Structures are given as structure tokens and as C-alpha cells.
Amino acid sequence: MTAEFDPTMSPAAGDAEKAPTPKAKRARGEFLFFALRSKKFVVSVSILLFLILLAIFGPMIDTNDPLALGDLPMRQPTLDPGNWFGTTYFGEDVFAQFVNGLRASFFVGLLGGGLGALIGMMVGFVAGYRGGWIDEVLNMVTNVFLVIPTLAVLLVITSYLQARGVMFEAIFIGATSWPWAARAIRAQTFSLRSRDFIDLAKLSGRSGPKVIVFEIAPNMSSYLFLTYILLFGGAILIAASLDFIGLGPTGGMSLGLMMYNAVTWAALQLGVWWWFIPPGIGIIAAVGSLYVMNVGLDEIFNPKLRDI
Amino acid sequence: MLSLNRISKTYKTGTFGGKDLVAVRDVSFDINPGEVISLIGESGSGKTTVGKMVLKLIDITKGSITLDGVDVAHKQGAELKTYYRHVQGVFQDPFSSYNPIFKADRVFSLIRSEFFADMPRAEWDAKVDGVLRSVTLEPNQVLNKYPHQLSGGQLQRLLVARALLLDLKILIADEIISMLDASTRIDVLNLLADLKSRGLGILFITHDLSLGNYISEKTVILRRGSVVEMGATDKVFGNPTHPYTRMLISSVPQLHKKWAQIEQELPAPIAGRGGCLFHEAYPLAGRTPDRPIDEPTLARVEDDHYVGCFELDSEKASQVA
Ligand SMILES: Nc1ncnc2c1ncn2[C@@H]1O[C@H](COP(=O)(O)OP(=O)(O)O)[C@@H](O)[C@H]1O
Ligand SMILES: [Mg+2]
Numbered sequence: 001m002t003a004e005f006d007p008t009m010s011p012a013a014g015d016a017e018k019a020p021t022p023k024a025k026r027a028r029g030e031f032l033f034f035a036l037r038s039k040k041f042v043v044s045v046s047i048l049l050f051l052i053l054l055a056i057f058g059p060m061i062d063t064n065d066p067l068a069l070g071d072l073p074m075r076q077p078t079l080d081p082g083n084w085f086g087t088t089y090f091g092e093d094v095f096a097q098f099v100n101g102l103r104a105s106f107f108v109g110l111l112g113g114g115l116g117a118l119i120g121m122m123v124g125f126v127a128g129y130r131g132g133w134i135d136e137v138l139n140m141v142t143n144v145f146l147v148i149p150t151l152a153v154l155l156v157i158t159s160y161l162q163a164r165g166v167m168f169e170a171i172f173i174g175a176t177s178w179p180w181a182a183r184a185i186r187a188q189t190f191s192l193r194s195r196d197f198i199d200l201a202k203l204s205g206r207s208g209p210k211v212i213v214f215e216i217a218p219n220m221s222s223y224l225f226l227t228y229i230l231l232f233g234g235a236i237l238i239a240a241s242l243d244f245i246g247l248g249p250t251g252g253m254s255l256g257l258m259m260y261n262a263v264t265w266a267a268l269q270l271g272v273w274w275w276f277i278p279p280g281i282g283i284i285a286a287v288g289s290l291y292v293m294n295v296g297l298d299e300i301f302n303p304k305l306r307d308i
Numbered sequence: 309m310l311s312l313n314r315i316s317k318t319y320k321t322g323t324f325g326g327k328d329l330v331a332v333r334d335v336s337f338d339i340n341p342g343e344v345i346s347l348i349g350e351s352g353s354g355k356t357t358v359g360k361m362v363l364k365l366i367d368i369t370k371g372s373i374t375l376d377g378v379d380v381a382h383k384q385g386a387e388l389k390t391y392y393r394h395v396q397g398v399f400q401d402p403f404s405s406y407n408p409i410f411k412a413d414r415v416f417s418l419i420r421s422e423f424f425a426d427m428p429r430a431e432w433d434a435k436v437d438g439v440l441r442s443v444t445l446e447p448n449q450v451l452n453k454y455p456h457q458l459s460g461g462q463l464q465r466l467l468v469a470r471a472l473l474l475d476l477k478i479l480i481a482d483e484i485i486s487m488l489d490a491s492t493r494i495d496v497l498n499l500l501a502d503l504k505s506r507g508l509g510i511l512f513i514t515h516d517l518s519l520g521n522y523i524s525e526k527t528v529i530l531r532r533g534s535v536v537e538m539g540a541t542d543k544v545f546g547n548p549t550h551p552y553t554r555m556l557i558s559s560v561p562q563l564h565k566k567w568a569q570i571e572q573e574l575p576a577p578i579a580g581r582g583g584c585l586f587h588e589a590y591p592l593a594g595r596t597p598d599r600p601i602d603e604p605t606l607a608r609v610e611d612d613h614y615v616g617c618f619e620l621d622s623e624k625a626s627q628v629a
Contacts (some may be wrong), residue, residue: 195404196399196400196401196404196405197404197405197406197407199360199363199365199397199399200397200399200405200415200418200467201407201418202365203363203365203392203396203397204392204415204418204419204422204423205388205389205392205422205423206418206422215407218407218409218410219407219408219409
């Protein structure tokens with residue numbers, strides 16, 4: 001911005017550095033082109049789609065109540081309907097538990113990740129755009145949330161709230177997982193806000209919120225998307241860990257809870273592998289493919305990372 | 309008329325804003341309709357800061373700016389919009405003036421949505437067409453294109469056209485041709501001359517003395533945030549009084565001479581003389597200054613010609629007295 005006139009510099013030379021990456025119209029085609037070429041992206045999206053379809057339609061195909069006790073405990077997986085993944089120590093249908101748990105996991109990811117992204121965006125945008133004392137206050141709040149011992153807080157809440165739903169879990173995760181997102185978004189906003197087109201938007205009479213939503217956010221949309229995906233995967237993982245240590249929702253089913261029950265009832269020692277393998281793989285596949293998709297998308301959005 | 313009344317800008321820098329950086333100090337001048345004022349200074353002298361204060365993009369630390377006698381400091385919301393109806397800016401880097409992910413003509417849409425939301429489509433299109441032609445752009449060559457598909461000159465003229473959509477009185481042009489190549493520069497300069505003849509007041513910010521001389525009625529020379537000399541362009545250039553101005557003007561033909569070199573060749577200021585960083589003494593030495601020493605003022609050389617504080621040589625001093 002402060003570069004002074006250099007007689008040897010033609011606009012074309014300046015252009016080469018600053019000109020944005022290709023036309024937006026072509027960009028869409030280009031996105032698809034590179035997306036389909038990226039193995040990371042294709043594989044992770046396929047796995048995710050499969051899991052999502054399973055979460056949506058699984059409970060419709062296998063309508064068994066995942067918590068209904070059955071007469072045939074610890075049955076090995078067979079091709080019989082209602083027994084594709086076998087049964088638990090109590091005769092519960094593991095497949096029904098799995099697909100319902102998957103549903104809950106995606107729900108927590110969607111909502112918890114979404115809430116985290118929302119808070120992170122609000123804090124990051126406002127802090128980065130306004131600067132000054134507002135930035136300092138928000139920065140302090142962010143730091144407080146970063147160092148809060150989340151688990152301890154949850155333990156305290158748990159001792160007061162006897163019945164906790166999936167909703168509560170999602171909100172709790174969202175409300176505690178946003179700080180890093182806020183920081184990253186703040187930094188990006190900070191670097192964008194001093195660009196001339198921001199000043200020009202202000203000269204056009206645009207208010208602060210409009211400048212953020214219509215000028216700054218579209219410029220980092222891919223970044224925001226990546227942030228959301230990471231928060232999404234993070235929320236699933238946190239939910240599974242909370243469920244696994246018994247701090248999860250009461251009633252209902254989740255992948256973490258399946259693991260918790262399997263361990264509690266000694267599935268490992270009894271050799272009931274079909275009880276803990278599906279939820280384990282489910283968590284790893286969902287979270288892992290989200291993270292791999294993040295890396296893949298990063299390469300697609302960011303031409304410098306592409307290996308050509 | 310837009311008046312700057314002794315405006316100053318102090319930036320807080322360093323960790324926790326511990327250090328003060330005085331970017332602009334006590335600058336006053338008027339921008340009249342139908343007049344180009346060039347604000348000349350080297351890089352970092354505070355030119356952009358002055359322009360941004362006028363455009364209300366940054367706050368003024370001290371002093372005031374008035375438009376037709378009304379202080380603009382507290383304008384907000386609708387009042388600020390009215391101000392922007394009359395006062396607009398174009399900046400140095402055409403490529404960073406456009407949001408790279410949108411088409412270039414979005415700068416027009418923004419004006420429409422904020423100022424002409426009720427105007428029927430056809431009427432608006434005709435208006436855009438009109439301003440484009442007045443900046444000698446062919447509408448179908450520039451509309452519906454992305455910024456990188458247009459040249460720097462086209463982009464800068466689009467920005468002028470954007471300002472002309474409004475009821476423009478004052479245009480702040482901050483080094484708007486310094487990134488253009490020679491052939492387009494002249495087009496944009498001619499455009500500014502045309503706007504001037506239509507009654508606009510233009511603040512032409514530049515680091516190029518000859519450009520300033522070429523285009524303006526009035527000249528303000530800025531150095532380290534302070535005005536060293538200002539007045540009618542022919543007087544400042546014809547009868548430069550401050551050593552700094554003289555050195556600048558005498559080195560214009562020497563294209564290789566850099567600003568930094570000029571700084572070095574200047575006689576060193578006498579230490580311990582207070583506020584004005586580079587004065588050697590108050591003008592009219594011996595008289596009691598009518599302002600505190602940390603608020604340097606300008607001395608009158610002749611009609612419409614003022615100079616910053618320094619020790620005038622005897623010849624000039626007699627002129628001033
Ligand atoms: N936002 C800012 N924060 C701190 N210092 C600044 C800021 N903007 C400009 N400056 C400083 O103020 C001085 C004047 O800058 P500027 O007005 O951009 O000069 P010019 O336009 O004449 O090159 C420079 O020393 C610059 O480093
Ligand atoms: Mg500048």
C-alpha cells in the first residue's frame with residue numbers, strides 16, 4: 001500500500017502479483033476439476049456420504065429400538081434382519097445402536113460445530129474488524145475460554161443436571177470449542193480490513209456489519225468452510241470422548257455410549273468384538289474423513305498446496 | 309468548500325499502543341470548488357493520512373474539518389452518508405480497490421443500494437452509462453468484467469465514474485496515477501482537469517513535484533507530517549522559500565535524485581528547538597511567537613504563499629516583514 005511509484009513498473013507487473021486467482025465463473029469449474037482429481041477429497045467425501053446415508057436411512061431400515069432388550073444375548077453377526085451386527089450382552093440390536101448412534105454423532109457435529117463456528121465467527125469478525133479496546137476485550141474472553149478446564153465445568157454441570165439430552169451436549173461443545181476459530185478468523189479479518197476495497201465500501205455508505213458480511217466474509221468463504229469442517233469433526237470426537245467417560249446424554253444412543261457400554265460390560269474380555277468394533281470404526285471413519293476432507297479442500301482452494 | 313483546520317493525527321504504535329507516532333501535524337488548507345490542490349510529499353510524509361481523515365476513514369486526533377462551514381467530525385449514519393454524497397476518494401492501487409471475488413461494476417451496485425435504492429433499473433443504467441462516457445469509458449468494455457480483466461487505467465476511471473454517480477463536490481485523489489503506465493496517466497490527468505472545469509474541488513495527492521505543478525492551482529508541500537510551504541502553485545514553484553522546497557525543486561531535473569538524498573543534503577536542524585522537527589528558528593526571528601512552540605505556524609511570504617518555520621535568510625526575511 002505504501003509502495004511508491006516506480007517508473008519501471010507497468011500495471012501489468014503490479015497486476016501479476018495482486019491479480020486474484022482466475023475468474024469466479026471458471027473458478028467453479030476449476031473447483032470441480034481439482035476436487036475430482038484430489039484423491040483425499042474424493043475418498044473422504046465418499047466415506048462421509050456413505051456414513052450420512054447410513055445415519056439417515058439406517059434407522060428406517062432397521063426399526064428395532066436400540067435399547068430394547070432381546071432374548072438372544074451376545075449373538076454373533078449374521079445375515080438375519082435385526083442381527084447384522086449381532087447383539088449385545090443384553091440382546092440389544094448392535095446395528096440399530098450403530099445407525100442411531102451415527103445419527104446422534106452427526107447431529108452433535110452439525111449443531112455443536114455450527115454453534116462453535118457461529119460464535120467463533122462473531123467474535124473473530126468483530127474483534128478483527130473493530131480493533132482497539134473491543135479487540136482487547138474479546139481477546140481476553142477468548143483466552144479465558146481457551147484455558148477453561150472444560151471437563152471440570154462439565155463435571156460440575158453434570159452433578160446438577162440429572163437428565164441431559166443430545167442437544168445439551170451439542171450446545172456445550174459448541175460453546176466451548178470456538179476460541180481457536182475466533183483467533184484464526186480475527187487474524188484473517190485483520191489483514192483484510194486494511195485493504196482499499198473495504199475503505200471504498202465504507203465510502204459507499206456501508207455500515208460495519210454490512211462490510212463484514214458482504215465484503216470480508218465472502219473473501220474468506222473457503223476458509224470459513226474449512227473452519228466449520230474442523231469444528232464439525234472436533235465436535236463429534238469430543239462428544240464421543242464425553243460419552244465414553246460417562247458424561248454423555250442420558251437416554252438415547254451414541255457411538256461413544258456404545259463404546260462405554262461395551263467396556264463397562266467387559267465386551268473385550270468376553271470376546272464380543274462386534275459390540276465395540278462398529279462404533280470405533282464409525283468414529284474413526286467420520287472424524288478421520290472430515291479431517292482428510294479438510295486437507296483435500298485446502299489443497300483445492302489453495303493452489304499453492306496442489307501437487308501438480 | 310472543505311476546510312482543514314489545524315488537523316493532526318497521532319497513531320498509537322508499539323505493544324499496547326505505548327508509543328505515539330505523529331503522522332500529521334497541524335495541517336490547514338481549504339479545497340475550493342473548481343480548484344485542484346496538490347498535496348506533495350515523500351513516502352511516509354502523511355499524505356494518505358490527511359486524505360483518510362478528510363474521508364472520515366480514520367479519526368482526527370486534533371483539529372477539525374468543515375464542509376461548507378459544518379464540522380464533519382460527528383457525522384454518523386445518515387449524516388455520514390450525506391457527507392459521502394459530496395466527498396469521495398480514489399486510491400493509489402487500483403487492484404486493491406476492488407473486491408477481487410466480485411465483478412468490477414459492483415462498486416456501482418454498492419452506490420445504488422446505499423444511495424439510489426428507489427431508482428428504476430432503466431434510469432439507473434442510463435445514469436451509469438452517462439458517467440462511464442464522461443470518464444471516456446465504453447460501457448460494454450468495462451461492465452460485467454472482473455477487475456483483473458481490466459487495465460489499471462480503466463479501473464481508476466471506473467472509480468472516478470463511481471464517485472460521479474453521486475452529487476460530488478470534493479474528490480480526494482490519492483496517488484491515483486502512480487501505478488498506471490505513462491499512456492493511461494495522461495488520460496486520467498485530463499479527466500481530472502475536466503472534473504475541475506465542471507466545478508469539482510480536487511485534492512491531488514502525489515509524490516511527484518512536476519505532476520503537482522502541472523495540474524494544480526495550489527500546492528501544499530508536506531514533510532514529516534507538517535506543511536513546509538504552501539500557496540498558489542506558481543508562487544511556490546516560482547519563488548520557493550523553504551530550504552526543503554528549494555532543494556526539491558532544484559533537483560527535479562535530476563531524475564536520479566532520491567528523496568532520501570535530499571534529506572541528507574539539507575542543513576541539519578538545530579537540536580532542542582522544540583516541536584517543529586526541522587525548523588532552525590521561528591520565522592521572523594526575534595519576535596514573540598503567537599503560538600506555543602510545539603504548534604508551529606506558517607509565516608506569510610507573499611499573497612497566497614506561506615512557509616513553515618525556519619530561519620529566513622536576510623533577503624527573504626525583509627520580504628516577509
Ligand atoms: N495505521 C497506521 N498505524 C500506525 N502508523 C501509521 C498508520 N498509517 C500510517 N502510519 C504512519 O504514518 C506515517 C504517514 O503515513 P502515510 O500517511 O501513509 O504517508 P504517505 O501517504 O505520505 O506515504 C508513516 O510514518 C506511516 O508509517
Ligand atoms: Mg500514501
